[in-house]
Amino acid sequence: MAKLYHFPLSPFCRKVRLCLAEKRIECELVEERYWEQDPDFLRRNPAAKVPVLRLDGKTMAESGAICEYLEEVYPDPPLMPRTPDDRYEVRRLVAWFDDKFHHEVTSKLLYERVNKKVMGLGYPDSKNVKAGAQKIKYHLDYMAWLLDQRRWLAGDAMSLADFAAAAHLSTLDYIRDVDWNRHAVVKDWYAKIKSRPAFRSILADQIPGFPQPAHYADLDF
Structure with missing residues (x-):
């Protein structure tokens, strides 16, 4: 199973989460307090940034590069047009x-x-x-x-x-x-x-000290 080191309210992590879910790639989410610069995390990404994705035996960083990789290796459903x-x-x-x-x-x-x-x-x-x-x-x-x-x-x-x-x-x-x-x-x-x-897992996110607004997970606002 893929493993994504992420922070729930990081837009860059959320972009990768959306791509993984849209392509139906099962993934374990591991919340990472990246600013604490834990040595184990720094070994995964010396830049001390999330997201970091462990997939297909590879450890990948940078959301743009991750999403392009997912598109090339898992092309269906496509998230990039043809021309x-x-x-x-x-x-x-x-x-x-x-x-x-x-x-x-x-x-x-x-x-x-x-x-x-x-x-x-x-x-x-x-x-x-x-x-x-x-x-x-x-x-x-x-x-x-x-x-x-x-x-x-x-x-x-x-x-x-x-x-x-x-x-x-x-x-x-x-x-x-x-x-x-x-x-x-x-x-x-x-x-x-x-x-x-x-989008389901993103709408389920709960950040301690920051409760969801009432409309957040409402599909009809």
Whole structure:
């Protein structure tokens, strides 16, 4: 059985979890307090980052590389389209969420509100929280623009781009930082994503000290 060393509210871990579940790869989840830099964990990944996946006798790090590996070795169901142009668009949007969205929103909201407390690093920086709350509006607007033209974020079929976006937004939804009423098309997209069987374990996550909001696991909001 595969084994994934993860932190429940890490969007990068959630992206890998979604890929594994969508491809029906049975996986044991091992919660890892990566910031404590346990020697055993550092042997698995000297970068001291999650996720780390143990699969097929290999130990793999970096969520992007893991997801690409899963797509190549376990191609069904596909999470990448067939043509180079379409694959480019998926990769562009994965990078958008894992880089730009993460830097401007996730790190400003989730990391300030949750990670600092869990890691014992003090109180949230109100300037960062305010900046993240402002920036998420822009990103939701961009998603709405994409979804006004497409069935899914990158095209007519669900892809890794949707999982990358949902991974970040689901962590923020857990802490009530997503205004789902801003754009109906984005809310409908997320409802489709979180109703998939692959999302079940993510909707079951419980973080001590941070109770789920009432709507979090509700498939109809």
